[in-house]
Amino acid sequence: MPSPRAALARTFARLPPVARRDAEIRQLSSVVRKRSRALVKQRERAADLQAEIADLRAQVRREQEKAAASDKTSRERLARLKAADLRISRAAEPTFSTLLAQQRALYGRLRDSGGHALHPMSRTEYKLHNMAFAQSHGLRTAQVFQAWATVDEISLDALPDEFVLKSDGGSSAHAVFPLRRVDGSLTRVDTGARVSIDDIKDRIRALGDRARGPFFAETLLASAEGSLVPDDIKVYTFYGQPGQVLLMRPAGTRRRDAGRRYLDPATGADLGEVIPGATYKPDIPVPDRLPEILAAARHLSLASGSDFCRFDFYDTPDGIHFGEITPAPGDPQQYRLEHDLSLGARWLDARVRVLQDEAAGRPRGLVWGTHPHEWHYPSGSEPDDMANWPRSVSTCDQWCVRMS
Incomplete structure (x- = not known):
């Protein structure tokens, strides 16, 4: 025989409002279960699609790498052809x-x-030879203040406050020092750096054959447009x-x-x-x-x-x-x-x-x-x-x- 509590529960469940509520709950539970199953399927499909996208992206990268490698090969081949053509042109006609x-x-x-x-x-x-040669054809040159046979003989005491110290032989302006006296010290006009006569002599000695004597001081020419050193x-x-x-x-x-x-x-x-x-x-x-x-x-x-x-x-x-x-x-x-x-x-x-x-x-x-x-x-x-x-x-x- 059912217990009074169970009998009471069955009686309560048969009440119309309660019965409707339980029916709606069952219906909603069924809908939730169906939607949950659908959501699971959608998530599985999304995962499959993401995997497919990753595969496609990997394929694209591989194709791009192949294309880049092919393009690099083409560029390298073109560069080799151009280099060969350049060598042929330079060999065919003296440059x-x-x-x-x-x-x-x-x-x-x-x-x-x-x-x-x-x-x-x-x-x-x-x-110095070239300056004399140019003068012989009527051209103006910088005024030479003094010349010294060796580095050790160079003395700047009797020179004006602005001058350029040069070597007679050399190349690429290695031994060209545009100088100005500022407050009793020598300053390079081109850089503004302070130097001493010993610094300059050491620099000349270090240049070796790139600064061959004799050595001379000449006018520091001004620029027609007013810059520190003329072009x-x-x-x-x-x-x-x-x-x-x-x-x-x-x-x-x-x-x-x-x-x-x-x-x-x-x-x-x-x-x-x-x-x-x-x-x-x-x-x-x-x-x-x-x-x-x-x-x-x-x-x-x-x-x-x-x-x-x-x-x-x-x-x-x-x-x-x-x-x-x-x-x-x-x-x-x-x-x-x-x-x-x-x-x-x-x-x-x-x-x-x-x-x-x-x-x-x-x-x-x-x-x-x-x-x-x-x-x-x-x-x-x-x-x-x-x-x-x-x-x-x-x-x-x-x-x-x-x-x-």
């Missing part, structure tokens, strides 16, 4: 860089063999014909940091980045006296008798000043192929013109002018017995004024 390498090698062999003075253009490696104006000439103009703006003591701008000498137009990787400054102004500078470079180029030579000038408030001659520039000269080929063609054409003039009676090598010039070599300091070198002198009526 400026190959001819320059030959010229450097020739000077090196002459120097090593003791016959350095035998080649006329070897003489142009000496700054270098370097004209690449091919026996009377300028091939390009390099405007170089100093930046401290490291030459590779100097800003560059290359110009077409015929039009003055910017040639752009003809040397990949160089530091370009397209805002370096074109000198107002560029036509005068180009005329001087043409004249000296013909007077030099060289198929190629670079002439440096400075534009100052007092007019243009000759700087130096560089027969075989040592700084980077790796031009774009088309520019390299163009300069190489100019070089070969110039060589032909030199040979033609020599066949017509032109003296070989440098032809000196008739203007007064100063000779600042201390006694016994002339390199390679320079005093014994033959020197041709001309009024420039024929060999120095021809405009080929």
Whole structure:
């Protein structure tokens, strides 16, 4: 017999409101169970889809990696083809860089063999010599205050408060010290750093062959536009014909940091980045006296008798000043192929013109002018017995004024 409690529960459950509530609960429980099963299935499907997406993404990555590898292979193959084409082009037609390498090698062999003075253009490696040569053709140069045969003899006491100390032989401005006295101390104009005469002498000694004596002090030239140090104006000439103009703006003591701008000498137009990787400054102004500078470079180029030579000038408030001659520039000269080929063609054409003039009676090598010039070599300091070198002198009526 059921207990009174159980009987009471059955009776309570049969009450209409309670029965309806229990029926709704059962119905809702059924719905919840169905939705729970559906949610489980959806979660399982979502997991399957996520796995499929992960697989698809992995496939895409693999395809991308294959494509990248294929593209890299294609780029490497194209680079090899371009390099091969470049080698073929440079071998087929002499370029400026190959001819320059030959010229450097020739000077090196002459120097090593003791016959350095035998080649006329070897003489142009000496700054004091070049200044005298330029003066003989009526060009202005910086005033030389004093010259010393050796490093130990250098004394700056009698010099003005501003000057430039240089070595006669050397390259790439290694031994060029623009100096100013400030409060009794020497200061580099280009960097503002304070130095002592002993510092400078130690630096010169450390340079070895890159700073060959004698040594001299000259005027610190002002810039026409007011900068601390004037821009270098370097004209690449091919026996009377300028091939390009390099405007170089100093930046401290490291030459590779100097800003560059290359110009077409015929039009003055910017040639752009003809040397990949160089530091370009397209805002370096074109000198107002560029036509005068180009005329001087043409004249000296013909007077030099060289198929190629670079002439440096400075534009100052007092007019243009000759700087130096560089027969075989040592700084980077790796031009774009088309520019390299163009300069190489100019070089070969110039060589032909030199040979033609020599066949017509032109003296070989440098032809000196008739203007007064100063000779600042201390006694016994002339390199390679320079005093014994033959020197041709001309009024420039024929060999120095021809405009080929």
